[in-house]
Amino acid sequence: DQQVKQNSPSLSVQEGRISILNCDYTNSMFDYFLWYKKYPAEGPTFLISISSIKDKNEDGRFTVFLNKSAKHLSLHIVPSQPGDSAVYFCAAIPGHFGNEKLTFGTGTRLTIIP
Amino acid sequence: GAGVSQSPRYKVAKRGQDVALRCDPISGHVSLFWYQQALGQGPEFLTYFQNEAQLDKSGLPSDRFFAERPEGSVSTLKIQRTQQEDSAVYLCASSLPGTGSNGEQYFGPGTRLTVT
Numbered sequence: 001d002q003q004v005k006q007n008s009p010s011l012s013v014q015e016g017r018i019s020i021l022n023c024d025y026t027n028s029m030f031d032y033f034l035w036y037k038k039y040p041a042e043g044p045t046f047l048i049s050i051s052s053i054k055d056k057n058e059d060g061r062f063t064v065f066l067n068k069s070a071k072h073l074s075l076h077i078v079p080s081q082p083g084d085s086a087v088y089f090c091a092a093i094p095g096h097f098g099n100e101k102l103t104f105g106t107g108t109r110l111t112i113i114p
Numbered sequence: 115g116a117g118v119s120q121s122p123r124y125k126v127a128k129r130g131q132d133v134a135l136r137c138d139p140i141s142g143h144v145s146l147f148w149y150q151q152a153l154g155q156g157p158e159f160l161t162y163f164q165n166e167a168q169l170d171k172s173g174l175p176s177d178r179f180f181a182e183r184p185e186g187s188v189s190t191l192k193i194q195r196t197q198q199e200d201s202a203v204y205l206c207a208s209s210l211p212g213t214g215s216n217g218e219q220y221f222g223p224g225t226r227l228t229v230t
Contacts, residue, residue: 004156034218043118043205043221044157089156101147101170102207102219104156 003027004092006105014113019077021108023090026071030092034102035064035075038087047088048075077110085112116140118222120206126228127196135191135225139208146189147219148181149205157205163189196229203227 005024013019023033031052036044050057050064050073057064063076077084087107093100119138127133139146145164149157150173159173165186174181178197183189193200203226207219 006156036221041223043207043223045221046218049218091156101159101162101173102149102157104149104158106154106156 001026002106003030004090004103004105006088006090006108008108009106010109010111012111012113013080015082016079019075019080019084019110019112021075021077021088021090021110023073023075023105024071025073025090025092027092027094027103028071029094030103032093032100033064033066033073034091034093035062036089036091036104038089038107044089080110080112082112082114085110118206118208118220120204120222120225122225123223124226124228126230129197129229130195132192132194133196133227135193135204135227137189137191137206137222139187139189139206140210140220141187143208143210143220144186145209145219146183147207147209148189148191149207150175151203151205151224153202160191160204193227196227198229201227201229 034049035047037047038044048059048062050066066073087109089107090105091102121136147162148160151157161181162170163183178194180192203224205224207221209219
């Protein structure tokens with residue numbers, strides 16, 4: 001039973017354009033959502049997060065939107081750069097105090113075309 | 115400062131062998147997590163420590179899997195009598211829980227285990 005779903009295994013975007021990565025979840029207990037970025041042979045690195053009390057969080061080129069009623073979140077990257085090419089994982093936890101296990105989606109491989 | 119380190123980075127084991135995977139978390143991080151990532155999948159939770167106490171081991175797939183963190187810092191994940199389905203990348207993460215934390219877990223580079 002996949003509680004966090006990323007239905008697009010891959011996405012290609014032209015450099016300079018907007019990249020939109022989507023994530024859906026089924027567990028209403030999830031209270032905090034995170035995006036991680038992963039390069040080959042490295043561990044995931046934290047990118048941006050959002051609490052369920054917000055609907056938007058922005059950090060430079062990265063913005064995460066949360067639609068709680070639809071149980072959907074998205075990550076926008078604008079403008080996209082070649083270094084953004086990586087696998088992106090959506091993750092969720094029921095709290096946000098650093099002692100909760102992450103539930104991950106299956107990931108979306110983003111390729112930025114120069 | 116140093117991040118989370120894991121060793122070995124790669125391990126090939128013959129079916130039936132025992133393996134031990136090591137994790138050195140970020141100094142001072144109270145929480146430590148182990149995840150298993152199969153090919154083409156996202157990481158899946160195995161077990162969680164707060165200091166030396168193993169508070170959640172609900173993700174361990176069988177009793178062949180055992181984890182410890184005896185002094186509340188370094189952790190070892192041991193897999194006994196390895197099977198081919200154990201082939202995966204094993205990720206360790208640490209975090210500093212409590213007020214001011216954003217829930218971020220810092221991951222090591224992982225150990226890729228291949229069972230032949």
